[in-house]
Amino acid sequence: MSSEPVPRGAAPAYDDAEKGVRELAPPVQPMPSYPADEKKDPFANEKVALAVTTIPVPEKKETPAAPPAKPAPKPKKKVSKWILWQLWFNTYRKLFTFCFSINMIAIGLAASGHFPYAVKYNGAMAVANFNFAILMRNEIFGRLLYLFVNTLFAKWTPLKFRLGCTSVLQHLGGIHSGCAVSGVAWLVLKMVHIYDARHINHVSILTVGLLTNVAVFLTACAAIPWVRNTHHNVFERHHRFIGWIALFLTWGFTIMSDIYDTDTQTWNLDGKHLVKQQDFWYVMGMTLFIALPWICTREVEVDIELPSPKVAVVRFRRGMQQGLLGRISRSAVKEYHAFGIISEGTHAKYHYMICGVQGDFTRSLVNDPPKTLWTRELKFAGVSNTSTLYKRGIRICTGTGIGAALSTCIQSPYWYLIWIGSDQEKTFGPTISGLIHRYVEPERLLLWDSKLRGGRPDTMKILKEVYKSWDAEVVFITSNYIGNSEMMQGCKEAGIPCFGTLWDF
Structure with missing residues (x-):
């Protein structure tokens, strides 16, 4: 397919139309009718004479009628606080809370002297958490995990179990962030212990350890949800490149801590001693998990x-x-x-x-x-990859969300497609429209053109009707933040299992 020049006229925007705004033109008044042949009017002469002798009266100009007001938007439906809480405290936050809480308890025990192993191997505890954090974002591990679940548990297991599998796979980021923040805390604890024993530790270990803490802390700060969602390039550059610097510093900090003998205050350069240390192999694992995806670039x-x-x-x-x-x-x-x-x-x-x-x-x-x-x-x-777990499902999307939704409905005849957009064929072109009409049968397809139909539909009414008629088990949603929230809330209220777009919080 060759590149085509950009059209001169911009395609009509679909964002406003999807909000339900519809401009109504004022009604056209019918023109008054006149006789077909005015020359045969028997009173024509009298009219002319009257026009000559009568004082002209100025015509009264009619004030044009104001166009009808736009329809008032429907009042926003109130959602119960319980539903809002369930959507907020989702599997992502549950996994984060679990990982972070377990680590905080362990840090508390170590700091109070009731966890001797963690006191002795606090460096290993830090890099072990970083290992899990990086592993959760590794594409190869993720694909293997999805393959394992989709192969073993598709369709025959109870629906609640399959929904749970999808939820955990979709929210693995909760483990990523929970372990990453915990790793930072363990690293700080290690630095506190080294500083307390600074009289027996080499100054270079203190220096490299401090630099490692700063780099890891900045890497974590770059992934704060507000930074990630509003300043994506800032997040990516700092999280990636400072993260790589942090990895090199972690190597230095780990090796220096392992080979320095605090009893004799000398450097033990015997490699056999180094490879026997736990934290050495954890850092090796971190390096491998970070490097593997880049090999595929x-x-x-x-x-x-x-x-x-x-x-x-x-x-x-x-x-x-x-x-x-x-x-x-x-x-x-x-x-x-x-x-x-x-x-x-x-x-x-x-x-x-x-x-x-x-x-x-x-x-x-x-x-x-x-x-x-x-x-x-x-x-x-992505979450759609778990569609094979379900017997029948619905894929609803708006605008460019069709990019994440269409493959599921093309490759499986058991998935119903609902696509809400504006002038879809003109906006997205014949290639996408051709794929839809070639592979998705009319009985499992609903295309809503918000420009043609005068606004966005009542999505929950459509979803409830299709969910019942299609005998679906689950709904996958891909939309903008507001649309996603509205549909997730409506599905939760109606008892319809659903999964929506993630912004990694």
């Missing part, structure tokens, strides 16, 4: 279709299984952005990503379409 040729100035459809070679996401960048190591993957299956010739124009990176794809992009050949699994 490649620069690949792409074709970019520009159906409208607000969307770029990027085409890659080879097919993909459903439920995967890919990271792409113009650089080998900077500014990677994740998008859902659309493909007919592993046998297909191509797969696609829909990149909606939102920031500098996606805007550059439209204004200056590249011939190549950097990507990781090994894609990571």
Whole structure:
């Protein structure tokens, strides 16, 4: 597929239309009717004479009627605090709370002298937590975990168990952040112990240990939800590059701490002693988990279709299984952005990503379409990858969310697609529309054009009707923050199992 020039006229925006705003034109007044042949009017002469002798009266101008007011928005439905609490304290926060609480109890016991092992091996406790944190974000581990669950527990296990599996897999980030924060706390405890015994420790160990603490702390701060969601490039650059610096410093801090003999205050350069230490192998594991995904990074040729100035459809070679996401960048190591993957299956010739124009990176794809992009050949699994666990399901999405939703409905005849957008065919182009109409049968497809239908639909009414008629077990949602929250709240209130978009909190 060759790149096409950007159309001169921008496609109509779908964001406002989806909010339900509809401009109504004032009604057209019918024109008054007159006789077909005015020349045969028998009173024509009298009218002329009257016009000559009568004082003209100025016509009264009618004030044009004001256009009808816009329909008032529907009052926002109140949601119970219990439902809001359940949605807030989700599996992510439960996993974070569990990991963090266990570590805080252990740190408290170690600080009070009731956990001798942790006092002696507090460095190992720190890097062990970092090991788990990094492992949870490793694409290879994630794919293996999804494969294990999807292979062993699909369809035959109780629905609650399968829902639990999906929830845990989707929220593995809770373990990542819980262990990472705990690792920082253990590292601080180790530094406190070294400082207390500074008279028997070498000053270089104190220095490198302090630098390691600072680097790890900055890496963690860069991943604070507010920074990650509002300043993505700041998060990525600092979390990645300062994180790599922290890894090198951790190597130095670990090796120096292990080979320095505090009894004789000399350096033990015997390698046999070093490889017997727990923290040495934990740091080796951290390094391996960080390096493995980068081994799969490649620069690949792409074709970019520009159906409208607000969307770029990027085409890659080879097919993909459903439920995967890919990271792409113009650089080998900077500014990677994740998008859902659309493909007919592993046998297909191509797969696609829909990149909606939102920031500098996606805007550059439209204004200056590249011939190549950097990507990781090994894609990571998203929540849709667990769709194979369920007998029947619903995939609802808005706008560019079709990129994460479509593969599931293309590759499985047991999934119903609901797509809410504005002028979808013109905005997203013939490639995406062709895939939908070619592989998704009309009986399991609902396309809502908010421009044509005058606004966004009552999504919960549609979801309840389709959930019942389709005999679905679960609903997967991909929408913006507000739409996602509304649908999640409505499904929770209606007792419909659902999973929505994550912003990694």
